[in-house]
Amino acid sequence: MRLELAEFPVNEIILGSENRYRSATLELNQDELLGGLHQDKRIENAKLAVVLPGECARITHIRDIVEPRIKVRGQGQVFPGILGSVTPVGEGRTHRLSGMAVVAAAEYEGTIRAGTAVQRSAILDMWGPGAEISHFSSLIQLVLILRLAKGLAEIDAHTAIQQAEYQLAFQLAKLTTGLKPSAVEVFELGEADPLLPSIVLIQGCLTHSGHPHSNLAYYGLPIRDSLATLVHPNELLDGAMTVDTTRGIGYYPTTWDWQNHPLVMGLYRSHRKQLNFVGMIVERIRFETHHGKEVIAQNTMRMAKALHAEGALVSWLGSGNAFVDVMLTVQACERAGIKTVLVTYEYGGKDGVDSPLLYYVPEANAVISTGSRDRWLELPPPDRAVGPNESIQILTYPGSPLIPAQSSLTLDAREMIIGGVDIWGRGYRTCVAY
Amino acid sequence: MFNLIHVLNQFFAGVGGEDKADIPVGIKPGPIGAARGLQEQFGDRARVVATLFFGDNYFHQYPKEALAAALNEARQLQPHVIVAGPAFGSGRYGLACVELCEMFAQALSVPCVTAMHMENPAVGTYRDYHNPKVYLLPTAETAAGMTSALTALAKFACRLGSGANMGSAHDEGYVSRGIRQPVLAQRPGVDRGIDMLLAKCKNEPFLTELPMEAWDQTTPAPAISDLKKATIAVITTSGVVPWGNPDEFRTFRNTYWRKYSIAGVQSMEPGRWEAVHGGYDVSFMNQNPHFGVPLDALRTLEVQRIIAKLHPFYYVVPGNQGAPSVIRRIGQEIANDLLKEGVDASLLVST
Numbered sequence: 001m002r003l004e005l006a007e008f009p010v011n012e013i014i015l016g017s018e019n020r021y022r023s024a025t026l027e028l029n030q031d032e033l034l035g036g037l038h039q040d041k042r043i044e045n046a047k048l049a050v051v052l053p054g055e056c057a058r059i060t061h062i063r064d065i066v067e068p069r070i071k072v073r074g075q076g077q078v079f080p081g082i083l084g085s086v087t088p089v090g091e092g093r094t095h096r097l098s099g100m101a102v103v104a105a106a107e108y109e110g111t112i113r114a115g116t117a118v119q120r121s122a123i124l125d126m127w128g129p130g131a132e133i134s135h136f137s138s139l140i141q142l143v144l145i146l147r148l149a150k151g152l153a154e155i156d157a158h159t160a161i162q163q164a165e166y167q168l169a170f171q172l173a174k175l176t177t178g179l180k181p182s183a184v185e186v187f188e189l190g191e192a193d194p195l196l197p198s199i200v201l202i203q204g205c206l207t208h209s210g211h212p213h214s215n216l217a218y219y220g221l222p223i224r225d226s227l228a229t230l231v232h233p234n235e236l237l238d239g240a241m242t243v244d245t246t247r248g249i250g251y252y253p254t255t256w257d258w259q260n261h262p263l264v265m266g267l268y269r270s271h272r273k274q275l276n277f278v279g280m281i282v283e284r285i286r287f288e289t290h291h292g293k294e295v296i297a298q299n300t301m302r303m304a305k306a307l308h309a310e311g312a313l314v315s316w317l318g319s320g321n322a323f324v325d326v327m328l329t330v331q332a333c334e335r336a337g338i339k340t341v342l343v344t345y346e347y348g349g350k351d352g353v354d355s356p357l358l359y360y361v362p363e364a365n366a367v368i369s370t371g372s373r374d375r376w377l378e379l380p381p382p383d384r385a386v387g388p389n390e391s392i393q394i395l396t397y398p399g400s401p402l403i404p405a406q407s408s409l410t411l412d413a414r415e416m417i418i419g420g421v422d423i424w425g426r427g428y429r430t431c432v433a434y
Numbered sequence: 435m436f437n438l439i440h441v442l443n444q445f446f447a448g449v450g451g452e453d454k455a456d457i458p459v460g461i462k463p464g465p466i467g468a469a470r471g472l473q474e475q476f477g478d479r480a481r482v483v484a485t486l487f488f489g490d491n492y493f494h495q496y497p498k499e500a501l502a503a504a505l506n507e508a509r510q511l512q513p514h515v516i517v518a519g520p521a522f523g524s525g526r527y528g529l530a531c532v533e534l535c536e537m538f539a540q541a542l543s544v545p546c547v548t549a550m551h552m553e554n555p556a557v558g559t560y561r562d563y564h565n566p567k568v569y570l571l572p573t574a575e576t577a578a579g580m581t582s583a584l585t586a587l588a589k590f591a592c593r594l595g596s597g598a599n600m601g602s603a604h605d606e607g608y609v610s611r612g613i614r615q616p617v618l619a620q621r622p623g624v625d626r627g628i629d630m631l632l633a634k635c636k637n638e639p640f641l642t643e644l645p646m647e648a649w650d651q652t653t654p655a656p657a658i659s660d661l662k663k664a665t666i667a668v669i670t671t672s673g674v675v676p677w678g679n680p681d682e683f684r685t686f687r688n689t690y691w692r693k694y695s696i697a698g699v700q701s702m703e704p705g706r707w708e709a710v711h712g713g714y715d716v717s718f719m720n721q722n723p724h725f726g727v728p729l730d731a732l733r734t735l736e737v738q739r740i741i742a743k744l745h746p747f748y749y750v751v752p753g754n755q756g757a758p759s760v761i762r763r764i765g766q767e768i769a770n771d772l773l774k775e776g777v778d779a780s781l782l783v784s785t
Contacts, residue, residue: 319713374757428618
């Protein structure tokens with residue numbers, strides 16, 4: 001399975017009268033692009049704004065971020081099962097607009113007051129200390145500002161937001177059809193080099209089986225009480241993995257993160273040079289019982305064994321007891337002779353003296369720390385706030401206060417910033433013991 | 435050249451053996467006993483201005499007096515650095531070294547270094563203090579390792595005396611105090627991870643960035659001898675609170691607890707209570723708050739006289755993402771309140 005990813009860099013976005021991509025400039029006609037969205041009764045209002053890296057601006061109400069892509073060759077289309085039919089993807093040629101992203105900034109109150117299904121949104125500062133911790137601050141952001149109809153149920157809100165952002169991104173990528181890319185990267189697993197170790201990526205994924213949306217979907221199907229699933233990394237590049245767009249949280253990946261999964265990219269870079277990348281196991285985590293956690297750990301190890309993996313890069317997404325599933329997986333692999341390295345963020349509390357992790361197994365003797373999620377952060381006020389409302393709710397609990405988006409903020413953790421927690425080792429952050 | 439005080443027990447100060455273990459805190463100018471060895475290691479880089487000593491038993495019988503006397507002596511000498519031990523495998527001596535270093539670092543803001551064997555129980559106490567001014571170096575288990583321990587202490591004390599910015603536990607060679615500091619690595623996490631995995635696959639050495647720890651074990655209180663005479667309370671981390679969340683609990687990282695009256699209440703009616711918690715799907719709890727506060731069952735036990743009485747308040751903190759140190763403090767506060775209220779036992783309902 002061979003996928004060519006053709007790059008079309010974007011250095012400038014102009015909201016103008018035409019829709020075209022030329023010399024790394026994206027010119028957009030807002031009315032034309034958003035005309036379709038206004039026919040969706042779930043969307044009260046939609047508009048666009050451009051925000052630049054380094055600008056003293058704060059984007060609010062962020063639910064998801066997506067990179068514009070389109071398949072120009074090979075079967076299927078990006079976001080299979082969502083924008084089109086459930087046709088296998090990962091082959092052929094896909095165009096991407098790099099250096100920019102579409103941000104879905106939606107106002108949505110939600111019908112659920114608390115718990116794991118409650119709507120949440122995040123912010124992104126494009127300058128200052130907030131920008132330093134999020135990889136998204138380096139991209140030109142085309143913000144899709146949405147106001148949803150009142151009283152929408154969570155799954156309707158999700159579908160409306162997701163369709164709106166994906167459709168918009170697709171239309172942008174479509175402007176590159178027939179044009180010559182600045183670079184083409186080829187992604188192909190091919191045959192293994194017998195002299196190199198075979199490495200599998202085990203991607204633990206917290207999902208909620210009982211929610212309208214489980215938190216993560218494969219070809220548009222929410223993953224619920226699933227056992228280990230083998231996914232070709234190229235499928236990610238074509239948008240086979242998608243997220244719940246009512247919950248923008250710093251320790252969850254956005255669609256953009258799945259399209260640009262740093263561990264997948266890293267393993268591909270080393271593929272057939274230092275190792276054989278044999279694929280990705282999507283491991284559903286956060287089973288409700290210890291029994292369930294043990295079963296998924298053993299089941300995942302079995303699949304890694306079946307792939308003849310000598311080593312496994314283990315990572316996860318989520319928080320809380322789902323980490324027990326991850327650690328039991330590390331243990332199961334090590335006991336079965338599969339060498340592991342765990343890539344994880346750590347906790348540690350405000351001062352870094354609380355426990356860095358929630359669960360320990362002695363077999364997890366090789367861990368990459370991507371930094372602490374708990375450190376406090378002071379954000380100065382922005383000159384410009386971009387979002388559907390001038391007030392934001394940083395904390396989500398029954399009765400939590402609204403505060404002006406254009407104020408200074410004291411955050412007691414990094415998760416309120418989209419991309420604020422480095423879940424997959426994209427960046428340079430880590431912690432050391434003193 | 436800088437000045438330091440060397441702190442030793444009576445034995446290593448050369449004052450006497452176990453028969454002198456009851457002597458109070460004393461001080462002699464210049465190096466005596468093992469401090470002479472330390473001074474030799476320093477040469478003219480540092481001066482041991484005094485040797486402070488104490489009886490092992492005395493320190494543990496009169497810790498307050500011992501610490502006050504030691505502070506009084508040390509304050510006058512204005513040392514740049516304080517060295518305590520090495521204590522090797524001796525638990526009493528090790529603990530005295532850690533407690534003295536902690537006190538000196540707090541009261542005099544002086545950097546302190548001690549040394550002992552990694553299995554000395556005082557290493558745990560040192561870690562629990564998380565004091566960035568106190569350092570502990572690993573040693574052999576017995577005094578056979580004296581020379582190498584003094585060499586290491588002297589070298590480390592010189593680093594402290596130079597006023598250098600001290601690096602991580604790994605870089606400087608001291609035992610980590612469990613303080614995790616954010617830093618930027620040379621390379622992205624992905625590249626570090628792949629390299630570590632390749633090294634591991636080739637059986638080459640690698641260094642984890644996050645060593646495993648072990649959680650504290652809690653010894654349960656003795657069982658209730660007669661349940662019929664017992665007052666029982668409920669503590670819940672489910673986040674079940676009166677509807678409307680009157681105390682503004684957050685769905686995660688709460689830092690306080692509350693107790694709510696259930697006096698005269700026979701059951702937890704849906705609509706009167708709600709779960710404020712970010713870590714589980716609360717819909718079932720809102721439909722039946724008894725899953726968090728099993729009042730129906732407890733009232734039945736009360737009527738059947740299986741328990742004497744249900745405490746008229748239940749205690750709650752939404753437990754989601756609570757930092758262990760915060761939750762430990764909350765637990766202690768709730769336990770104190772339960773004791774004060776004469777509660778004999780508590781049902782702990784988690785989610």
